[in-house]
Amino acid sequence: xxxxxxxxxxxxxxxxxxFNIGSLGFKVSFTFAGFFVLTLVFMMSIGKYIPLFYFxxxxxxxxxxxxxxxxxxxxxxxxxxxxxxxxxxQIVYFFxxxxxxxxxxxxxxxxxxxxxxxxxxxxxxxxxx
Numbered sequence: 070x071x072x073x074x075x076x077x078x079x080x081x082x083x084x085x086x087x088f089n090i091g092s093l094g095f096k097v098s099f100t101f102a103g104f105f106v107l108t109l110v111f112m113m114s115i116g117k118y119i120p121l122f123y124f125x126x127x128x129x130x131x132x133x134x135x136x137x138x139x140x141x142x143x144x145x146x147x148x149x150x151x152x153x154x155x156x157x158x159q160i161v162y163f164f165x166x167x168x169x170x171x172x173x174x175x176x177x178x179x180x181x182x183x184x185x186x187x188x189x190x191x192x193x194x195x196x197x198x
Contacts, residue, residue, distance in 0.1 A: 098143055100151065105139035 085096040112130055124130045142153050150158075 100153075101139045101143040104142045104153075105135050108135035108138045 084099045086099065086102060087094060087096050109131060112135060116130065124134075142151070144152065
């Protein structure tokens with residue numbers, strides 16, 4: 070049992086489901102179970118239209134790929150965060166407006182200059198710009 074030293078660490082405890090099959094018992098985290106179910110539903114509904122998932126073997130399609138994605142999303146390796154939280158912060162950072170140090174919104178405007186080009190005809194018959 071983990072000892073809690075402060076109230077903020079209460080929210081960092083992982084939540085697990087415990088399964089007993091006969092005398093064999095094992096635990097599965099909520100994150101793992103959720104991503105397994107979501108990936109399985111995704112593979113069953115629109116997975117046949119995505120070229121990455123063109124596998125003829127249903128064991129690979131409906132068991133191995135969801136288990137692999139759920140295992141990768143359950144690991145804690147990116148910036149000491151779960152990969153789904155890391156991806157969420159990266160996406161939010163990409164879509165939020167850029168702010169400068171002074172707090173003003175940065176807008177990137179392309180400067181269009183209206184240059185007039187003058188053609189000069191030379192004595193040799195060529196045209197100079």
